[in-house]
Amino acid sequence: MPEPHLSARIVLTTTSNADEAALIARTLVEERLAACASLIPAVESVYHWEGQIETSTEALLLLKTGPEQLAALESRLRELHSYQVPEFLVLDVESGSHPYLEWLHASLRKPAVLAPAPARSGPA
Numbered sequence: 001m002p003e004p005h006l007s008a009r010i011v012l013t014t015t016s017n018a019d020e021a022a023l024i025a026r027t028l029v030e031e032r033l034a035a036c037a038s039l040i041p042a043v044e045s046v047y048h049w050e051g052q053i054e055t056s057t058e059a060l061l062l063l064k065t066g067p068e069q070l071a072a073l074e075s076r077l078r079e080l081h082s083y084q085v086p087e088f089l090v091l092d093v094e095s096g097s098h099p100y101l102e103w104l105h106a107s108l109r110k111p112a113v114l115a116p117a118p119a120r121s122g123p124a
Helices: 018-030 067-080 098-108
Strands: 009-015 036-049 052-065 089-092
Touching: 009 018, 009 067, 018 036, 018 052, 018 067, 052 067, 052 098
Parallel strands: none
Antiparallel strands: 009 052, 009 089, 036 052
8 A cells, every 4th residue: 555645546537539638638747737647549438428328439548646636636627628527537546666656746746936036235
């Protein structure tokens, strides 16, 4: 079991196509809501929708993140997604390599902003 401070989650979501998945993936990684997004460009989905059984070819995203990012990740995914009811399934990661989990958490941290240098009064 991972150390509590290194726990991880995998979020599953499907999109209408690989282009939408790539845009969502890039945005979520850039915004540090996901450390990594793996895109599977074509999966066949069979599901109930509005009283009918539907079949669609979709793209699948596997989003690797931490538990602290889940609420913001879900909210942002809803904003970016074209579906009325986007899939958002969270899997708890039972175990993972320590170096990978450290990298995952480091990737989710916002870079430190350097404070401006104090103004100088006089020659250096």
